[in-house]
Amino acid sequence: MALLILAPLTTAALAVVIPRRGRGLAFVTAVVVGAAVTGLFRELRDHGVRIHQVGGWGAPLGIDLRVDGLALLMLCVTAGIGIAVALYATRYFASNLNLGQNRPQEPKDEATHRDYYFWPIFLFLWTALNALFLSADIFNLYVTLELLGFAAVTLVALAGGPAALSAALRYLTVSLSASLFYLLGVGLVFGQCGTVDLPSLAAQRESGPALWVALGLMTGGLITKAALFPMHFWLPPAHANAPAPVSALLSALVVKGPFYILLRLWFEAFPTLLTPAVTQGFGVLGAGAILWGSIQALRQQRLKLLVAYSTVAQLGYLFLLLPLCSNSGGGGMAWSGALMLLGAHACAKAAMFLAAGNILHVTGHDRIQGLDGFARSLPMSAFAFGLAGLSLVGLPPSGGFAGKWLLLNAALTQGQWWWVAILLIGGLLAAAYVARVLTHAFTHLDGEATVRHALPRIMEWTPLGLALLAVLLGFASDGAARLLEVGAPALAQAAKGRMEP
Amino acid sequence: MSVHGLVLLGILFSSFVTGVAIFFLKEENHRTRTWLNLLGAGLKLILVAALLWGTYRGQTYSLTLEFLPGIDFALGADSNSVLFVTLSTVLWFWTTLYAVGYLEHSPNRSRFFGFFSLCVTATTGIALSANLVTFLTFFELLTVSTYPLVVHRGTKDALGGGRIYLGYTLAGGALLLLAVAWLHSLAGPVAFKARGVIQSLAAGHRVELQVIFVLFMLGLGVKAAILPLHGWLPKAMVAPAPVSALLHAVAVVKAGAFGIVRVVYDVYGVETASELNVLQPLALAAGATIVYGSIRALFQDELKKRLAYSTVSQVSYIVLGVAILSPVASIGGLVHLVHQGLMKITLFFGAGNYAEALGIHKVSEMNGVGRRMPLTTSAFTIGALGMMGTPFLAGAVSKHYLKLGAEESGDTWAVWILTVSGLLNAAYFIPILWRAWFKPPSDPHPAPGSAKRTEPPWALVVPPVVTALMVIWAGLFAEQPFSPLAWVKLVAQREFGH
Amino acid sequence: MTEIDHRVYLAASAIVFVIGFYSLLVQAHVLRRIMALNVMGSGVFLFLIALGSQTPGPVPDPVPRAMVLTGIVVSVCATGLALALADRVQDTTDRCEISEANRHTASSDRKSGIEAEHSEGSAS
Amino acid sequence: MMPRWMAGSFSVCLLAALSWAVWSLPTAPKGLTAESLARLAESGVTNPVTAVLLNFRGYDTLLEVGVLLLAIVGVWSLRRADWPRTAGGDFTMLAPFLRVALPLLVLAAGYLLWIGAFAPGGAFQGGALLGGALVLAVLGGRGRHILNRRDLLAIGLVLGVLVFVVAAALSMLLSGGLLQFPSGQGGVWILVIESAALISIGLTLGLLYLGGRPSKGGLPRHD
Numbered sequence A: 001m002a003l004l005i006l007a008p009l010t011t012a013a014l015a016v017v018i019p020r021r022g023r024g025l026a027f028v029t030a031v032v033v034g035a036a037v038t039g040l041f042r043e044l045r046d047h048g049v050r051i052h053q054v055g056g057w058g059a060p061l062g063i064d065l066r067v068d069g070l071a072l073l074m075l076c077v078t079a080g081i082g083i084a085v086a087l088y089a090t091r092y093f094a095s096n097l098n099l100g101q102n103r104p105q106e107p108k109d110e111a112t113h114r115d116y117y118f119w120p121i122f123l124f125l126w127t128a129l130n131a132l133f134l135s136a137d138i139f140n141l142y143v144t145l146e147l148l149g150f151a152a153v154t155l156v157a158l159a160g161g162p163a164a165l166s167a168a169l170r171y172l173t174v175s176l177s178a179s180l181f182y183l184l185g186v187g188l189v190f191g192q193c194g195t196v197d198l199p200s201l202a203a204q205r206e207s208g209p210a211l212w213v214a215l216g217l218m219t220g221g222l223i224t225k226a227a228l229f230p231m232h233f234w235l236p237p238a239h240a241n242a243p244a245p246v247s248a249l250l251s252a253l254v255v256k257g258p259f260y261i262l263l264r265l266w267f268e269a270f271p272t273l274l275t276p277a278v279t280q281g282f283g284v285l286g287a288g289a290i291l292w293g294s295i296q297a298l299r300q301q302r303l304k305l306l307v308a309y310s311t312v313a314q315l316g317y318l319f320l321l322l323p324l325c326s327n328s329g330g331g332g333m334a335w336s337g338a339l340m341l342l343g344a345h346a347c348a349k350a351a352m353f354l355a356a357g358n359i360l361h362v363t364g365h366d367r368i369q370g371l372d373g374f375a376r377s378l379p380m381s382a383f384a385f386g387l388a389g390l391s392l393v394g395l396p397p398s399g400g401f402a403g404k405w406l407l408l409n410a411a412l413t414q415g416q417w418w419w420v421a422i423l424l425i426g427g428l429l430a431a432a433y434v435a436r437v438l439t440h441a442f443t444h445l446d447g448e449a450t451v452r453h454a455l456p457r458i459m460e461w462t463p464l465g466l467a468l469l470a471v472l473l474g475f476a477s478d479g480a481a482r483l484l485e486v487g488a489p490a491l492a493q494a495a496k497g498r499m500e501p
Numbered sequence B: 001m002s003v004h005g006l007v008l009l010g011i012l013f014s015s016f017v018t019g020v021a022i023f024f025l026k027e028e029n030h031r032t033r034t035w036l037n038l039l040g041a042g043l044k045l046i047l048v049a050a051l052l053w054g055t056y057r058g059q060t061y062s063l064t065l066e067f068l069p070g071i072d073f074a075l076g077a078d079s080n081s082v083l084f085v086t087l088s089t090v091l092w093f094w095t096t097l098y099a100v101g102y103l104e105h106s107p108n109r110s111r112f113f114g115f116f117s118l119c120v121t122a123t124t125g126i127a128l129s130a131n132l133v134t135f136l137t138f139f140e141l142l143t144v145s146t147y148p149l150v151v152h153r154g155t156k157d158a159l160g161g162g163r164i165y166l167g168y169t170l171a172g173g174a175l176l177l178l179a180v181a182w183l184h185s186l187a188g189p190v191a192f193k194a195r196g197v198i199q200s201l202a203a204g205h206r207v208e209l210q211v212i213f214v215l216f217m218l219g220l221g222v223k224a225a226i227l228p229l230h231g232w233l234p235k236a237m238v239a240p241a242p243v244s245a246l247l248h249a250v251a252v253v254k255a256g257a258f259g260i261v262r263v264v265y266d267v268y269g270v271e272t273a274s275e276l277n278v279l280q281p282l283a284l285a286a287g288a289t290i291v292y293g294s295i296r297a298l299f300q301d302e303l304k305k306r307l308a309y310s311t312v313s314q315v316s317y318i319v320l321g322v323a324i325l326s327p328v329a330s331i332g333g334l335v336h337l338v339h340q341g342l343m344k345i346t347l348f349f350g351a352g353n354y355a356e357a358l359g360i361h362k363v364s365e366m367n368g369v370g371r372r373m374p375l376t377t378s379a380f381t382i383g384a385l386g387m388m389g390t391p392f393l394a395g396a397v398s399k400h401y402l403k404l405g406a407e408e409s410g411d412t413w414a415v416w417i418l419t420v421s422g423l424l425n426a427a428y429f430i431p432i433l434w435r436a437w438f439k440p441p442s443d444p445h446p447a448p449g450s451a452k453r454t455e456p457p458w459a460l461v462v463p464p465v466v467t468a469l470m471v472i473w474a475g476l477f478a479e480q481p482f483s484p485l486a487w488v489k490l491v492a493q494r495e496f497g498h
Numbered sequence C: 001m002t003e004i005d006h007r008v009y010l011a012a013s014a015i016v017f018v019i020g021f022y023s024l025l026v027q028a029h030v031l032r033r034i035m036a037l038n039v040m041g042s043g044v045f046l047f048l049i050a051l052g053s054q055t056p057g058p059v060p061d062p063v064p065r066a067m068v069l070t071g072i073v074v075s076v077c078a079t080g081l082a083l084a085l086a087d088r089v090q091d092t093t094d095r096c097e098i099s100e101a102n103r104h105t106a107s108s109d110r111k112s113g114i115e116a117e118h119s120e121g122s123a124s
Numbered sequence D: 001m002m003p004r005w006m007a008g009s010f011s012v013c014l015l016a017a018l019s020w021a022v023w024s025l026p027t028a029p030k031g032l033t034a035e036s037l038a039r040l041a042e043s044g045v046t047n048p049v050t051a052v053l054l055n056f057r058g059y060d061t062l063l064e065v066g067v068l069l070l071a072i073v074g075v076w077s078l079r080r081a082d083w084p085r086t087a088g089g090d091f092t093m094l095a096p097f098l099r100v101a102l103p104l105l106v107l108a109a110g111y112l113l114w115i116g117a118f119a120p121g122g123a124f125q126g127g128a129l130l131g132g133a134l135v136l137a138v139l140g141g142r143g144r145h146i147l148n149r150r151d152l153l154a155i156g157l158v159l160g161v162l163v164f165v166v167a168a169a170l171s172m173l174l175s176g177g178l179l180q181f182p183s184g185q186g187g188v189w190i191l192v193i194e195s196a197a198l199i200s201i202g203l204t205l206g207l208l209y210l211g212g213r214p215s216k217g218g219l220p221r222h223d
Helices: A003-017 A019-047 A069-092 A108-134 A138-157 A162-193 A198-204 A209-225 A235-241 A244-254 A256-269 A276-299 A303-319 A321-325 A331-363 A379-393 A399-413 A417-442 A457-484 A489-499 B003-023 B030-056 B079-102 B109-128 B132-150 B156-187 B206-224 B232-238 B241-250 B252-268 B270-275 B279-298 B303-323 B327-358 B374-388 B394-409 B412-438 B458-476 B484-496 C007-026 C030-052 C062-093 C106-123 D004-024 D033-038 D048-056 D058-078 D094-115 D123-139 D150-175 D186-210
Strands: A050-054 A063-067 B062-066 B072-076
Touching: A003 A019, A003 A108, A003 D058, A003 D150, A019 A050, A019 A063, A019 A069, A019 A108, A063 A069, A063 A108, A069 A108, A069 A244, A069 A256, A069 A331, A069 A457, A108 A138, A108 A244, A108 A256, A108 D058, A138 A162, A138 A209, A138 A244, A138 A256, A138 C062, A138 D058, A162 A198, A162 A209, A162 A235, A162 C007, A162 C030, A162 C062, A162 D004, A198 A256, A209 A256, A209 D004, A235 A244, A235 A303, A244 A256, A244 A303, A244 A331, A256 A303, A256 A321, A256 A331, A276 A303, A276 A321, A276 A417, A303 A321, A303 A331, A303 A399, A303 A417, A321 A331, A321 A399, A331 A379, A331 A399, A331 A457, A379 A399, A379 A417, A379 A457, A399 A417, A399 A457, A399 B156, A417 B156, A457 B062, B003 B030, B003 B062, B003 B072, B003 B079, B003 B109, B030 B079, B030 B109, B072 B109, B072 B132, B079 B109, B079 B241, B079 B252, B079 B327, B079 B458, B079 B484, B109 B132, B109 B241, B109 B252, B132 B156, B132 B241, B132 B252, B156 B206, B156 B232, B156 B252, B206 B252, B206 B279, B206 B303, B232 B241, B232 B303, B241 B252, B241 B303, B241 B327, B252 B270, B252 B279, B252 B303, B252 B327, B270 B279, B279 B303, B279 B412, B303 B327, B303 B394, B303 B412, B327 B374, B327 B394, B327 B458, B327 B484, B374 B394, B374 B412, B374 B458, B394 B412, B394 B458, C007 C030, C007 D004, C030 C062, C062 D033, C062 D048, C062 D058, C062 D123, C062 D186, D033 D048, D048 D058, D048 D186, D058 D150, D058 D186, D094 D123, D094 D186, D123 D186, D150 D186
Parallel strands: none
Antiparallel strands: A050 A063, B062 B072
């Protein structure tokens, strides 16, 4: 468990000293983290929830690290996407990458600069994510959030253009103020309960104005960081202007971190405060995100902005978990459904951004209007984009379908038909914006096709692999659901909360 | 996993693997691609033959994989499946051959044949699905894999048609998903079973089940092109001829019709469905579609459009047969699933040949083609005559049973509809045949090459001739074992328990 | 000192936080915004310190004090990073305001899109 | 930027909510004072804040040292350093002062580190002082030869994280728990970690002031 944090942190520090070896260090990390996650999976399967008391003190004085099914799922997703993006980035940031025809070759030291700084910051990002998913302490979560935020912002700024830099600056200010809201909330919780340990908070089952306000502050901060509608405004410019591997990381993983904390807070620490008004409120915001994000995606002129708005929309689905999970009946389905969607979205969106990166690389722009016939010059990227689209739309057997199916069933079982409508409409809108891009892929060009550019193979294969994973993830949904039951903090708590009206 | 399960998997993979492999072939590898295509099609044919033989001898085939929590990904082969899978596999073989010839010189062939194979994988998957969720999976896969075929030419028209196609089918898919999920929340996992699985719910959830049925019909009706959901079909005519053949005869509309058969027979059960009063409206919708399609067909000058509206009309024969509460009518409907496929594919092959060899796209340009392309035109004529219900051809058999069934159940209005439709069919087909055989060729034809006989290459001629012969076979030897009719009688026996 | 209700300090910290938040919302200049963030931060730290000194017993609660130390370090880092970023933005765009124009509208997304293209074209 | 009335009403609502919350807080909060004092003896130091910072919640501090390193790496990735305007100016007053002050500041930083074990002080306080000294030195035009060596600086910057990580790993090998120091040796471990952290913190703060990566060819000279 500790390896998941120590390994990327060490390699990040080493990569600062020897930037030339950043790539190699990332691979070491990938191998170690991959092995550690596998090991944890075994432990969890055999022994249930694992807790590690840092420093041997134990909560509430010390900090506990904890792995349950939910945390492990997030760690797996992080490891998977992390490894894939690292593979892609080895060539993306390589200075000798041939960018194709009308691209001015950038100065070599500029590329080297980016290569040198990407790896340590990427490893910090990985550290932050692993630490975040492992932590059971709300103050420690604040530290991980900051680590995550700094890494994300810096990676966006690595793109270097004015748009990226402005986006990064706004991202930073928004992220910092959100963190302060969260921290103030943590302070209030500490004032009321005298502890910042999640299980201890859960055990106290306190309530009162201070906790309400604290939760409000923390939630406000977290939904801003998670870019839930209407606090999503910072996301599209930041995600669209970052370098492709960074966009993939941000959309696939970074916004999921705050969401994860939100789940821990509401379901685990303060389940009694999770009233129907609150959950329906989250649902309304989620629905707003789905509709608004999809409509905006339909209106974008740039491919990466379209994909970024699609992230806004897809994040909305995750928040439908709250209204669907806290009612009686079908709660478990909604729980695994939303998390299935999370995993599927991570794979699909990473694939999409990486594919979009390839398109940008080869064509030199990403205006949707100007993409006619790109299936010919970049067949594999087009294919990856399409497959990832299947999962976003929610067509079977993709992970996106499995997730939506479970959410749909939960909504139908509970008679909350309004979410059913949102789920179906969201799928159709997603189909519309995915098709909008793919139409250009199939457009016939007169004359001979543009020359097929020799992109490095790994840059073609990685998005395709991720997209395939997203499509086949549906078959893993049963296993994932069983994994989520390990510890199932939220459900156990929510169930208890229901029993004591 | 038993050997028998592997047969099912083999049937799916024979085309799936071929498709994937073809994607990675270079455009120039013409020979390899052709061989791969024929190999896949041939292998599938053999496996399906084995399946047919095995099922006939009472062997059961099934295969399950872990899928959603509580729901398996399940394949199976009941008599219904076998009927449809045989049809699609046989026709696919000939369509492949035809497509290889047809697209000889067009660009993006690897992409085309890749999706072509995926499309047929989806169709056979639909046939072999043993529960609703698996069915839904392949149903959507079919949508997705046909879209690239519809837009294959990449022209403005093609992209527009593709957009409409995708809009209709995905919206239909969403309704179907809703229906499946809703039914699941009431009844749990729904595996197909003869005579339905929801009898016990019918009393307590009457209204819900009625609404779900409507949702099912809307979702499936889009693909089956039932009025007023047929709008995409004529628009999708921009696709290359083999694709049209596939859409109309083998895959898409058939998948819709087959889905309706499944839902009525194996999910609701005919008795339960009729208790819920949902069959009568379906029958009326089908009747309306039959007449509407025929009338619209009358006024189309573009050959493929006329055929398209004819499809709209003919597919609803199947639905009508299913919706009329009578075993005899369902025999008629189910056998039409096969017969319509045989006839319509012949007609589309013919239309494709006219376009390919002479550049003829319109009925008004067809004067005298019979003399220039005798083989193609003969095949076309057999298909058209079959459609009109000429005795000893396939169409007559289905119509006979449909009419008998309608009389048996007292739906005399349906008999009238069938009669009127028969007349309309004649009205829009006879002028074509008249022009083709009896009018002098109006030179010059739109396309160059005015040699006396201009039959296209053999790869384009053999498929229509073969399917035309099958139309004759299905009509003449309808009572022989292994004819479509004989098999359908088996199915009906199972569904009605007679 | 003990007669003063400790909640006064807590309330004061709340006021400081809100002042910072208000300026963050209304100020356009990056530098002012960064300062606003620091004011908000100070509010939070004041709150934690006040909380720590409130516990009964001879010594104040060390845990919130340690948290404040952590928070201050983070905030210093954040400020350093933000200033460097702001400086870089100013270098590249000759503007020192966080562009607010392209918030929700698609048209301005287009605009920033074109900018991005230029930058991608020249820099990446 | 938001219209003032909107921002104002948001702020008023926020203030109202906060005041409500603050007023409802228990007047004698539970806190963790008792627990931390009770186990202070086991921590190896007698200053409770240092005990919390480096032992009870040492893991927070590990990540925090990471945050510091990340911040400076981020700043370096963004831009090159500006040599302060005053550099190369008139040092008649500053130079003699620095000659006295810099060694004293370093000494004071060391003292703060040492005293942190028993009384207010510690790596962060010491580091802040060290950082201040560095800023002063930069302003006074000193230490250019060091600031030119990006490789050396990098080593100094990562020292805190690396030592901390090594300590964490080692403690895990020795006693099976992350950052679980063998009993009785807490003080030594903390001192080692803090010493490394002191250098990194001081360097980080000083280099943050420069606002960018030192350029390879040395910082521009103004004289």
